[in-house]
Amino acid sequence: MFSTVISGAIYGIQSYLVQVETDISDGLPVLSMVGFLSAQVRESGERVRVALKNAGIRIPPSRITVNVSPANIPKYNMILDLPAAAGILSCLGRIPAHSLENVFVAGELGLDGEVKPVRGILAMVEEAAAQGIRLCILPAANAMEGAVAASRFPGMKIAGIGHLSQFMDYLRSGPEERDRIAPPFTADPGRLMQEQAKEQDEYDFANVHGQSGAKRALEIAAAGFHNVFMTGPPGSGKSMLSKCIRGILPPMTLDESMEVSRIYSAAGKLPEERPLIVQRPFQSPHHSVTAPALVGGGRLSSPGILSLAHRGILFLDELPEFGRDTLNLLRQPMEDRQVVISRLSGSCIYPARCLVLATANLCPCGNAPLAKCRCTEREIRRYRAKIPGPIMDRFDICVETPRTGIDVLMNPAREEPSSAVLERVLRARDMQKERFRDGGIFFNAEIGAGEIERYCELGSRQKKLVRQLSESLSLSARAYHRMLRTARTIADLAGSGPILEEHLAEAAAYRTGAWEQL
Amino acid sequence: MDQYALWLYEAAGYSRSRIFRLRKAMGEDPSFAEKLYYMTDKDTEDIISNIPDYRGMNRELFKGLALARKKEPAAAQDLLWKKEMEFVSYDEPGFPDRLRNIPDPPYGIYYIGSLPDPALPSLAVVGARKTTPYGREQAGIFCRRLAGCGVQIISGMARGIDGIAGRTALEAGGTSFAVLGCGADICYPPENEDLYSDLAQYGGILSEYPPGTKPVARFFPSRNRIISGLSDALFVVEARLQSGTQITAGSALEQGRDIFALPGRVSDDASAGCISLLRDGAYIAASPDDILEYFFGVQDGEASLAGIVGGASLDLSKKPEGASVRMSERKDKTSGAAEDPGLVQGLSDTARAVYSCLDTSTPKDLEELMTDIKEETGYDLKPQELLSQLTLLCVSGHAGQADAGFYIAKHRLSPM
Numbered sequence: 001m002f003s004t005v006i007s008g009a010i011y012g013i014q015s016y017l018v019q020v021e022t023d024i025s026d027g028l029p030v031l032s033m034v035g036f037l038s039a040q041v042r043e044s045g046e047r048v049r050v051a052l053k054n055a056g057i058r059i060p061p062s063r064i065t066v067n068v069s070p071a072n073i074p075k076y077n078m079i080l081d082l083p084a085a086a087g088i089l090s091c092l093g094r095i096p097a098h099s100l101e102n103v104f105v106a107g108e109l110g111l112d113g114e115v116k117p118v119r120g121i122l123a124m125v126e127e128a129a130a131q132g133i134r135l136c137i138l139p140a141a142n143a144m145e146g147a148v149a150a151s152r153f154p155g156m157k158i159a160g161i162g163h164l165s166q167f168m169d170y171l172r173s174g175p176e177e178r179d180r181i182a183p184p185f186t187a188d189p190g191r192l193m194q195e196q197a198k199e200q201d202e203y204d205f206a207n208v209h210g211q212s213g214a215k216r217a218l219e220i221a222a223a224g225f226h227n228v229f230m231t232g233p234p235g236s237g238k239s240m241l242s243k244c245i246r247g248i249l250p251p252m253t254l255d256e257s258m259e260v261s262r263i264y265s266a267a268g269k270l271p272e273e274r275p276l277i278v279q280r281p282f283q284s285p286h287h288s289v290t291a292p293a294l295v296g297g298g299r300l301s302s303p304g305i306l307s308l309a310h311r312g313i314l315f316l317d318e319l320p321e322f323g324r325d326t327l328n329l330l331r332q333p334m335e336d337r338q339v340v341i342s343r344l345s346g347s348c349i350y351p352a353r354c355l356v357l358a359t360a361n362l363c364p365c366g367n368a369p370l371a372k373c374r375c376t377e378r379e380i381r382r383y384r385a386k387i388p389g390p391i392m393d394r395f396d397i398c399v400e401t402p403r404t405g406i407d408v409l410m411n412p413a414r415e416e417p418s419s420a421v422l423e424r425v426l427r428a429r430d431m432q433k434e435r436f437r438d439g440g441i442f443f444n445a446e447i448g449a450g451e452i453e454r455y456c457e458l459g460s461r462q463k464k465l466v467r468q469l470s471e472s473l474s475l476s477a478r479a480y481h482r483m484l485r486t487a488r489t490i491a492d493l494a495g496s497g498p499i500l501e502e503h504l505a506e507a508a509a510y511r512t513g514a515w516e517q518l
Numbered sequence: 519m520d521q522y523a524l525w526l527y528e529a530a531g532y533s534r535s536r537i538f539r540l541r542k543a544m545g546e547d548p549s550f551a552e553k554l555y556y557m558t559d560k561d562t563e564d565i566i567s568n569i570p571d572y573r574g575m576n577r578e579l580f581k582g583l584a585l586a587r588k589k590e591p592a593a594a595q596d597l598l599w600k601k602e603m604e605f606v607s608y609d610e611p612g613f614p615d616r617l618r619n620i621p622d623p624p625y626g627i628y629y630i631g632s633l634p635d636p637a638l639p640s641l642a643v644v645g646a647r648k649t650t651p652y653g654r655e656q657a658g659i660f661c662r663r664l665a666g667c668g669v670q671i672i673s674g675m676a677r678g679i680d681g682i683a684g685r686t687a688l689e690a691g692g693t694s695f696a697v698l699g700c701g702a703d704i705c706y707p708p709e710n711e712d713l714y715s716d717l718a719q720y721g722g723i724l725s726e727y728p729p730g731t732k733p734v735a736r737f738f739p740s741r742n743r744i745i746s747g748l749s750d751a752l753f754v755v756e757a758r759l760q761s762g763t764q765i766t767a768g769s770a771l772e773q774g775r776d777i778f779a780l781p782g783r784v785s786d787d788a789s790a791g792c793i794s795l796l797r798d799g800a801y802i803a804a805s806p807d808d809i810l811e812y813f814f815g816v817q818d819g820e821a822s823l824a825g826i827v828g829g830a831s832l833d834l835s836k837k838p839e840g841a842s843v844r845m846s847e848r849k850d851k852t853s854g855a856a857e858d859p860g861l862v863q864g865l866s867d868t869a870r871a872v873y874s875c876l877d878t879s880t881p882k883d884l885e886e887l888m889t890d891i892k893e894e895t896g897y898d899l900k901p902q903e904l905l906s907q908l909t910l911l912c913v914s915g916h917a918g919q920a921d922a923g924f925y926i927a928k929h930r931l932s933p934m
Contacts, residue, residue, distance in 0.1 A: 213884040213923075216901040231922055362922060377648060377677065400923025402883035472913045490902070505906030515922055 001025075003090035005100045006133065008124030009068075009078035012301050012341065012348025013266040015123035017104075017131060019069040020080065022087025027063030033084070035068030037075050044080035051109040052085060055164040057094060064088060074346075079118045082107035082139075082167070089168060099171040104128040107139040113164035117141035122258075122265040122275070125149035129156050137161055137170070137182075145265060145275035147187035158185045189254055193278045203243040206417040210408035214241055217399035217510060219421050222248045223428035224489030225443035227334070227356040227394055229319070231515065232401030234366045238359040241401065242315050245357065247418035249280050249313075250429050256311045259351065263310055267303050281312030281354075287321035295329045296350050301341045306333055307350040319358040320386035327391050330356075334394040337446070353446075358395070360387070370403070384515060396445060396482045397510040428492035444489045449481055456484040458499055465501050469508045483507045519598070521591035522551040523607030527626045528594060529586030532728060534625040536579055541608075543569045548609040555591065559584055601703055601729055603630050616640075620747040620773045624726045627744075628702045631722035634695050634748055639813040640670035642745045642770070644763050645679025645755035650788050651920045652879050653679060653756035655928065656780055658686040660753065663806035665692025669813060672697065672748050674741065675717070679755045681710050684717060694721040697748065699741040700733035701725055724748075739765050746770035751812065753778040753803060757791025764791050767800075776812070778803035783879060865916070871895040872907045873916050873927065881924035 004021045018035075031045045045066070052059060066084045068075060083105045089095045106124065108116040121142040126149045128136055135157050138146045143160030150156040159182040161167045170181045205215055214230060214237070221228045222245060230238045252260070260277045264270045270277070283305045285294055296304030306314060316322060333339045339350045362368035363375045364383045375383075432443055435455060441447065447455050458466065470480060484499075487507035491499045530536045543565050544550040554562070562583055566576050598605055606612045607626040615636055617623050627633075634640050643661060645653060657679050665671050665687035673680040675696035687694035696717050700706050702725040705714040717723050726744060727737065742765060746752050752770040754777065757763035770777055777800040782789025796802055803809055865873060875890040876882065882890070888904055891897050899907075908925055911917035920926045 210885055212888065212901040213905070216905075368921065398922070400883065402885055402923060404885065405889075408885065408889075468913050469909070472915075473909075502903070502906045505909040506902045508909045509905040 001091040001093075003087045003097065003100060005083050005086045005090070006102070006104050006128070007078075007080070007083035007106050008104065008120070008127065009075050010120035010123065010266050011073075011077065011346070013120075013123065013263050013303060013307075013350060014348060015120050015127050015266075016073070017124070017127055018075070018078070020083040020087055021067045021069060022084065022091050023065045023067075024088070024091040025063045025065070029061035029063065031064045031066070033066045033068075033080065035066075035071045035075065036073060037068060037078075037080075041068075041075050041078050041080055044084055047081050047109050047111065048085045048088065050111045051081070051113045051164055052088065054111065055113040055168070057089065057092070059088065059092070064091075077119075079106070079108045081109035082115060082137075082164075085109060085164065086167070086171075089171075095168055095171040102133055102135070104133050104136040106137075106142075107161065109164060115139045115161050115163060115167065117272070119268040120266045121145045122149045122270065123262045125156075125158070126152075126262075129153035135159065137167065141272050143185040144187055144272065145261075145270055147185040148189055148192070148261070148276050151187050151189050160185055187276075189257070189276055192274065192276045193251075193254065193257060195278075203240065204247055204418045205244050205421060206415045208237055208240055208244060209411060209415060210404040211237055211241060211401055214238075214399050214401045215416075215421070217397050218245050219248065219425060220486060220489050220493065220510075221245070221355060221357070221397055222250075222421075223425045223493055224396075224432070224445050224485065225353075225355050226396035226445040226486060226489065228358070229392070229395040229398045229515070230357070230359045230401055231362050231398070232359075233361060233368070233370065233403050236401040236403050238401050239317060242313075242317070242357050242359065243282075244418060245313060245355075246280065246282055248421045248425050249355075250422070250426055252278065252280055252311060260311050263303055263307055263350070267308060269308070279312075281309050282315065283309040283312070283354075284315040284317065287316070287318050289322070289326065291323075291326045291329045294326055295333060296339050297341045301343060301348055303350050304339065306330070306352045306354065307339060309354040310351050312354055314354045314356045316356065316358040319360045320383060324386060324388065328388055331388070331390050331394070334391070355445075356394070387515075392515060393478050393482075396486050398515060399510060424493055427495065428489060431492045431495075444485050444492070447485050447488070449477075452481055452484050456488045456499060458484075462499060462501055462504060465504055469504065473508060473511065475508075475511065479511055483511065486510055519595055519605050520551065520607050520610050521595040522549075522555050523609065523626060524594050524598070524605050525586065525589065525591040526551040526554060527605075527607070528728065529582050530579065531582060534623075534726075537625045539569050540565070540579075551607070551609075554583065555587065598628070598729070603628055603702060603729060605629075606633065614748055616749065617744065617747045620743065622743065623747070624744060627724050627726060628729060629722050629724040630702050630718045631695075631720075633722055633724070634670050634672065634693075638668060638670050640672055640695075640749045641809065641813075642672045642749035642752045642766075642775075643679065643683035643755065644673060644742070644745065644752065644757075644766050645683075646757055646761065646763060646788055646791075647676055647678040648788070649678040649682075649756055650782075650786065650879070651881070651918075651926060652782065652786075653780075653788060654682055657682045657755045660755070660780075660803070660806045660809070661686040661694075662690040664809060665694065666690040667810055667814075668692065669809075670695065672745055674698070674738075674745055675706075675710055675713060675723075677707055677709065681713055683755075684710075684713050684721075688713075688716050688720050695748070696721070696723050697741050697744045698723060698725045698733070699727075699737040701727050701729040701731040703729040704732065706733040738762060739769075742766040743769040743773070746775055747773055749775060751776040751778060751809070753780070753809060754792055754795060754800070755780050756782065756788040757795075758787050759790045759794060761791055764794075767791075767795055776801060778809055778812075780804075786879075865911075865914075868897060868899070868903070869907050869911060869916075871897045872899075872904065873911055876911075876917055876925060876927035878927045881920035881926045883924050887925065 002023045004019050006017055007020050008015050008017050033042045033045050086105050090097055090100055106118055108118055110116055117139045122145050125136050125146045134155050136146055137159045140160035140162045143158055146158040150158050161182055170178055232238055257276055264277055285305045292298045294305050296307055333352045337353045339352050341348050363373055363380045365373055365375050367373040487499050487503045490503040490506055541550050566580055605626055605628050661671050661683045671683055671687040671694040673683045673696055675684055684694045684696055702723045705711050746766055746769050752775050754763055767777055779792040779795040779800045780803050871891055875887055875894055917925050918928045
């Protein structure tokens with residue numbers, strides 16, 4: 001007796017479908033699981049055996065072989081429970097043989113037969129739909145997630161199962177019965193996005209007094225998705241401003257949402273009731289974070305915090321306090337906007353297109369450049385050297401948050417609310433959408449060195465100014481590119497097609513060299 | 519090089535007091551070192567026993583000399599030459615005359631490069647290690663001009679003012695010398711490595727200590743006396759009260775050198791030492807011309823560049839009569855921004871408004887500037903407008919960043 005059912009496994013955030021083949025033959029009683037499986041995956045066998053027994057199914061003594069095809073891909077991260085149980089049930093004739101044809105099955109089994117959720121369902125269901133599968137039987141807890149994935153494929157049905165016996169009933173029944181046993185799940189991502197977007201963020205620019213320079217810098221960053229480095233004494237509002245930036249980022253598109261949700265699904269962080277990430281992620285790791293936790297990796301090649309911040313903000317407070325090794329690991333991802341984790345079994349690529357927002361004090365005691373600062377020049381230099389040059393190079397915008405005077409703090413005048421800033425940011429975004437219609441990028445910050453000429457054209461007067469700026473401010477090639485990208489966003493915010501001198505001059509003010517000077 | 523003097527310096531444990539006492543005991547004979555080398559133990563003992571008030575050291579000195587006689591003086595000399603170093607001792611003609619006349623002269627000086635030219639004027643420039651942007655800027659302005667006029671700049675190559683003095687002097691095509699508190703072959707502090715190699719090539723690096731001596735705190739006051747000793751006058755750029763720089767000023771006074779001090783703000787710690795010196799009678803150095811006048815006198819109301827190289831001083835053809843005339847001529851000849859209309863020509867109205875609210879000593883941040891500009895000129899600038907104006911002012915030399923995000927006014931740094 002032989003049966004086959006379709007299931008899925010994940011590698012990194014990639015999912016792929018597998019065929020789970022089951023055979024029951026004569027021979028010494030054994031349950032053998034093959035197909036380049038890791039020890040954890042093979043544990044499924046124990047759970048399946050007990051769950052079946054507790055569901056009232058007696059397995060006659062025989063040689064049971066479960067094979068996961070394709071056999072040349074190593075499977076470390078896969079829950080084989082429900083598919084294997086389905087295969088055995090089919091071989092034993094307890095469920096009709098054809099009931100598993102072209103059906104996707106996934107789920108973990110508790111020893112009592114309960115069907116528990118697994119990771120990565122979103123990507124798996126998308127893959128299944130693409131392969132023409134029309135029915136996915138998922139753990140009930142994953143059903144909404146599956147429904148979101150299936151929303152783009154009208155012919156796909158999602159069934160949520162809570163127990164092994166329910167599973168068997170479902171497969172033994174006809175179509176109408178089935179819908180009664182496990183009502184199909186549907187989801188409307190559009191509505192989901194609208195609902196969540198209505199939630200108000202309590203961090204509004206209107207609540208921050210003063211800091212007009214920093215606010216302007218964050219506006220530019222949000223418009224062009226540029227990385228920002230904020231420096232200033234403690235208590236100057238760096239953390240508060242950083243939380244405000246969420247309120248001025250344009251909302252995610254459905255595509256971006258799905259991208260982010262896929263990553264969260266693979267990391268097992270997708271909330272059950274709301275399996276679609278609608279708000280841009282905001283990740284704020286403590287500076288004691290380890291390198292694999294930040295960038296990704298570890299034994300199971302799980303996504304790191306950097307990837308969980310994809311399409312959102314990675315907030316690194318007190319950047320010099322992060323270990324130098326950890327910071328150096330950020331270098332490549334910040335450049336390539338993805339993380340490549342290589343293992344013996346292969347490499348997996350995690351996207352990491354996020355806005356890095358970092359803060360730091362200007363000196364070890366934090367008070368610089370106020371007179372209160374008692375640090376020696378050597379101490380300051382050593383402190384500032386903690387951030388490797390190549391990392392500083394990746395920040396397009398460097399802005400200072402000086403201590404706000406008491407007059408400004410007490411000033412009753414109303415500050416501009418985030419919504420007003422967001423309007424301008426959205427207009428600038430529209431210009432970028434138009435500009436990058438055919439290219440592979442979305443924001444000005446992604447413009448590479450080779451495309452600067454194309455997207456940041458300058459007139460002769462502007463070129464003259466750039467030459468002057470380069471010389472008197474000793475700009476490196478990288479700094480020059482940074483300045484142009486930022487100027488492009490500044491021009492977009494001003495609604496200007498060409499980049500003008502004042503845009504260039506302002507962009508030059510955000511150069512990062514000031515951090516390295518003393 | 520007098521190889522016997524070199525030999526003796528090492529033999530006596532590099533102690534100038536021992537050596538000078540020996541020299542005195544031998545009747546201040548210029549060739550006493552050579553004689554000592556060839557002297558028998560017995561004769562040496564006689565000489566040493568005649569040194570008054572020195573009995574405690576006698577045994578040591580005798581043993582030291584006896585032991586050292588086993589070495590070849592030429593060997594030590596060759597070793598030095600291999601390091602491209604030279605040594606000049608008190609009795610040699612090449613020994614700086616200025617150093618001969620100080621109360622506590624060194625016996626010998628190791629050096630790389632050259633020694634200051636006795637025919638050219640030389641100025642010691644010293645100051646705090648922890649400087650202000652004002653001090654750094656003025657040190658550069660003064661040294662560039664003075665060195666460009668042929669004044670030799672002597673300093674300690676320390677962090678802060680010393681380093682800037684040496685660097686800017688060389689940049690202006692002049693010569694500069696550094697006296698170190700360690701062996702001349704050691705670059706201390708390491709941050710000034712580039713200056714060290716430039717000085718070795720275009721000036722000189724001097725030390726009283728033998729090669730290989732590591733820098734130690736107690737060597738520094740001692741080397742400071744050599745800095746002022748090699749110069750005709752001392753210029754103090756910035757100093758805190760009771761600082762090392764103040765000690766150098768003390769040495770200069772002992773040596774009978776004139777002292778110039780740069781005035782600063784009375785509220786600035788870094789200028790407190792200078793103000794104290796001025797109060798005690800130091801000359802005020804408000805512009806490089808003040809010091810140039812001291813060296814070269816005055817011609818046509820201004821110290822002129824011509825005819826200075828080679829040591830020829832200028833004719834005092836038009837000497838101002840009386841202090842009152844002097845005062846009126848000297849007015850406005852400071853190196854500050856003042857109200858020079860030429861500086862702000864060519865700036866747009868907005869730029870002028872921004873520039874007028876910048877201060878040459880107090881760095882201001884964006885927020886403060888926006889408030890000041892609004893109050894004083896009525897312009898209500900948005901942060902982006904202010905930022906772009908500031909950048910343009912930085913480019914044109916009117917302004918600069920004192921530290922990240924803090925701006926100060928500078929005057930145009932073109933040659934005056």
